[in-house]
Amino acid sequence: MLCEADFRRPQGLERLVEAIQDPHLPPMRLMEVCGTHTMALARTGVRQLLPPQVQLISGPGCPVCVTPANVMDEVLRISALPGVTLTTYGDLMRVPGSKPGFDLRRQKALGADIQVVYSPMDALELAKAHPEQQVVFLGVGFETTAPGTALAVLEAQRQGLKNFSLLCLLKATPPALRALLSQEDFGVDGFLCPGHVATILGADAFQFLPQEYEKPAVVAGFEAGDLVASLHLLIQQVKGHTPKLENEYTRAVSQEGNQMAQAVMAQVLEPKDDTWRGLGDIPLSGFGLKPEFAAFDAVARFGFSPAPQTAPSPCRCGDVICGRIGPKECPLFGTVCTPDNPVGPCMVSGEGACAAAYLYRRE
Amino acid sequence: MEPQYITLDHGSGGGRTAQLIAELLLPAFQNPHLAPLGDGALLDVSGPLAFSTDSFVIDPIFFPGGDIGKLAVCGTVNDLSMCGAVPKYLSLGMILEEGFPVEDLKRIITSLAHTATSCGVQVVTGDTKVVERGHGHGIYLNTSGIGEVKWPGLSPQAIREGDQILVSGTVGDHGTAVMLARSGMLQGDELVSDCMPLNQLAAAALSVGGVRVLRDPTRGGVATVLNEFVEGTSLCAQVQEDAVPVRPQVEAACSLLGLDPLYCANEGKLLAVVSPETAPAVLEALRSTPGGEHAAIIGSITTQFPGRAVLKTAFGAHRVLSKLSGVLLPRIC
Numbered sequence: 001m002l003c004e005a006d007f008r009r010p011q012g013l014e015r016l017v018e019a020i021q022d023p024h025l026p027p028m029r030l031m032e033v034c035g036t037h038t039m040a041l042a043r044t045g046v047r048q049l050l051p052p053q054v055q056l057i058s059g060p061g062c063p064v065c066v067t068p069a070n071v072m073d074e075v076l077r078i079s080a081l082p083g084v085t086l087t088t089y090g091d092l093m094r095v096p097g098s099k100p101g102f103d104l105r106r107q108k109a110l111g112a113d114i115q116v117v118y119s120p121m122d123a124l125e126l127a128k129a130h131p132e133q134q135v136v137f138l139g140v141g142f143e144t145t146a147p148g149t150a151l152a153v154l155e156a157q158r159q160g161l162k163n164f165s166l167l168c169l170l171k172a173t174p175p176a177l178r179a180l181l182s183q184e185d186f187g188v189d190g191f192l193c194p195g196h197v198a199t200i201l202g203a204d205a206f207q208f209l210p211q212e213y214e215k216p217a218v219v220a221g222f223e224a225g226d227l228v229a230s231l232h233l234l235i236q237q238v239k240g241h242t243p244k245l246e247n248e249y250t251r252a253v254s255q256e257g258n259q260m261a262q263a264v265m266a267q268v269l270e271p272k273d274d275t276w277r278g279l280g281d282i283p284l285s286g287f288g289l290k291p292e293f294a295a296f297d298a299v300a301r302f303g304f305s306p307a308p309q310t311a312p313s314p315c316r317c318g319d320v321i322c323g324r325i326g327p328k329e330c331p332l333f334g335t336v337c338t339p340d341n342p343v344g345p346c347m348v349s350g351e352g353a354c355a356a357a358y359l360y361r362r363e
Numbered sequence: 364m365e366p367q368y369i370t371l372d373h374g375s376g377g378g379r380t381a382q383l384i385a386e387l388l389l390p391a392f393q394n395p396h397l398a399p400l401g402d403g404a405l406l407d408v409s410g411p412l413a414f415s416t417d418s419f420v421i422d423p424i425f426f427p428g429g430d431i432g433k434l435a436v437c438g439t440v441n442d443l444s445m446c447g448a449v450p451k452y453l454s455l456g457m458i459l460e461e462g463f464p465v466e467d468l469k470r471i472i473t474s475l476a477h478t479a480t481s482c483g484v485q486v487v488t489g490d491t492k493v494v495e496r497g498h499g500h501g502i503y504l505n506t507s508g509i510g511e512v513k514w515p516g517l518s519p520q521a522i523r524e525g526d527q528i529l530v531s532g533t534v535g536d537h538g539t540a541v542m543l544a545r546s547g548m549l550q551g552d553e554l555v556s557d558c559m560p561l562n563q564l565a566a567a568a569l570s571v572g573g574v575r576v577l578r579d580p581t582r583g584g585v586a587t588v589l590n591e592f593v594e595g596t597s598l599c600a601q602v603q604e605d606a607v608p609v610r611p612q613v614e615a616a617c618s619l620l621g622l623d624p625l626y627c628a629n630e631g632k633l634l635a636v637v638s639p640e641t642a643p644a645v646l647e648a649l650r651s652t653p654g655g656e657h658a659a660i661i662g663s664i665t666t667q668f669p670g671r672a673v674l675k676t677a678f679g680a681h682r683v684l685s686k687l688s689g690v691l692l693p694r695i696c
Contacts, residue, residue, distance in 0.1 A: 017678065043623070045680020118546050118620075224678055339685075359685050 007223030016232045020049055027053040028238045029187055030231070031323055033177065034194030035062030035349065036222055042356040044224035046231070054235065057323035058353035060176050061194055063141045064091045065321055065345040065352050066276045067169060069313075070306035073097040076107055078136060078167065078302050085113040085130065087123035088138040094348045098309075120152035120166075127156070127164040136298045139168045144196040146170045146287060147261035150268035153289065153296050167298035168288055171274060173197050174205055175285035179276075180322060181213050188323060190216035190234045195226075195249040200265075202257025203247040210243040221249035268293055275306075277345065278318025317344035320353050327357035334358060367465040374459065374493030383491065387469060391476035396452070396487035404487035406452055408511060413448035415439055416507040424467070424501055426544045428537075428556030429630070431504055432475030437560050437630055438581075439508040440482050444565035445577040445633065447517045448510030450482060455489040456505035461496040471502065482560035484508065514569040519592050519636075521575040526664040527642035528600060529635045531564050531649050532557065532657040533608045534585055538627030539616040553612050559631035559654055567652040568633070573641030578634050584626040586684040588634050589672035593664070600672040602662035602684070625674070626687050636664065 032038055038058045041047040047056055060066050076097050079086040086104070093104045093116065108114040113133065117123050120137050127135035139149040149170060156164040173194060180186055193206045198219045209217040216237035220230035230248040237243060247253055265287075274286025289297045298304070315337065316330040327333050327346065337343040339355055346352035372379035389397065396404045417438040424431045436453065443450040455475070459468070479486055536557035543554055561579060568574055580588040585607070589600040609624045617624050631654060637645045642660060649658035667673070672684040 042682065043676075045676035045678050045682050048680040048682075049678060122546075224676070228678075359683075 007225035028189045032192040033059035033061040046227040064349035069098040085133045165298040170287040193219045198253040216243045219247045278321035315344040317346045327354040369463040392486040394485045411512045413446035413510045415442040419504040429558035432471035435504040436478040439506040441561045443510035447514035450510040458503040460499035528662040535624030535627035537630040557631035567648040573638035575636040583687040586625040597669045599668040
């Protein structure tokens, strides 16, 4: 049996590596949708193997990066409410709101009870252990984290917890891709589709790319071998003008996905209109709690009304997320905005395009 | 007997402090320098000396492979060893929180004393303070240490093009073990901290000769130390990805948590830059010393990317290893 490590080694892939390095490939722009792909492409060095005319563009697949600043402002407000324990994944600690430097790290240092957790179930345990505190779980992520988050709500209901609530900022991937594709200046020739999201939704969730938009699409895994094999498939499709959906990540992704996970999502969550950093308002691109779970909805409990966005910031994360510019084309990149002192979310998250470009830069 | 707890009296300097010293500390650390209990220790040392200090605030206090006491000895002993010194004497400062279980303190002191004995250092002076409950996380320790410099001249400035980069064993064990212990995510002993004194490994390497610089890659990991070696110079620390020894468990934990073993803390590993002539012999010396069985040559000093640490991936691509920024945080998905 093959294990994950076998997909990290280059043995046996020489021919594929050679094929994606071919200097005679036609010019093309490919988008890796998922932030984990962005990071993996940089970490493994696979990005560098491509000839200059084959461009890889980072898509909107980093959940931290697509959370707008005014939404972070509301998160910061809730974190400071008396009696509230805010639980969050680590990535969000350093995401600034609309004022530079105002992030959850700062709130914590000033006395807010903020705890980094690894799973929504940890938040549930905290709520049980501290009945005097209102424990809020910051539910950020895509379809990958949505089922686990939904399960935590079901479990809270089963246990009759009165002090657990979810601030649901979950987002849906396919609507964001549709929004990108409907932009006039969006010149992407093919998609590396997110393997983790597809594990839940199934590869079929990305059929619309070739069928409706005639865009080549390959569902890809995350090890170096996966990336090389997937890029090879994608490049062949673009070269041959034969758009279809291919699934490289068959060891995790089926056509129809994880139906149990989908059922849990459908039981607890419902699609709602949502705002993405850089992309703006996209119909039915987010998830909210269904009305019957209102007792666990932090929006109902603490209110949630992000202020309208004010003056445009020189930070161009929005353009980076849409693939309009590369990280290095942003005037703040590497000077004002660094991983130590991030201005925008793409520099904060371990999966952000700017962080990847900065950490794994090559000069 | 009922469990006993530290009270403010233990830090008063009065009877309970004396009792704590007499019953717990003196028996553990018995040595002629400590016994007189003067205001300080009078020591026989011959110069040149290395002097180092380190504070310990680790959470959890007990972790797979060690505890704060063992760590407090290793931290300072290792810093001294990296200076080319033979560690001799330690001080021990303790800040205890009111309500800390005396039983836990005993365990920590026993472990600390045991580790000190194993590397031939003596705890010769100390201090204990107690803070009110809620003002500290159980126990904080500080150790300072003195060592006699036996191998002078170790410095990044001695590094030359063509030198080899060696690591004394697997990378990232401590950081991942503590991270997982803290999260409560993993039970059992799949992941164990590498916390151990490095004086023997350092002596083994230095006795061979040709060692330019030694460093123990604690916080910030191997990647950060490699940067420190070449920063501001015209040299490049170039590491071959598949030459770096990483335990499969650590690799798995890192990919789960979104971490990179090269940035995870180690507490029982040394990095050495060694002349190409003696590198094979130094490697052999490390491998035949307890704790150095998995030592490896992981790269070399070049001039390809001046001032940078660079990793050559298994696919033949290069990536820059920056210094660690901020705290390691787990990722979302």
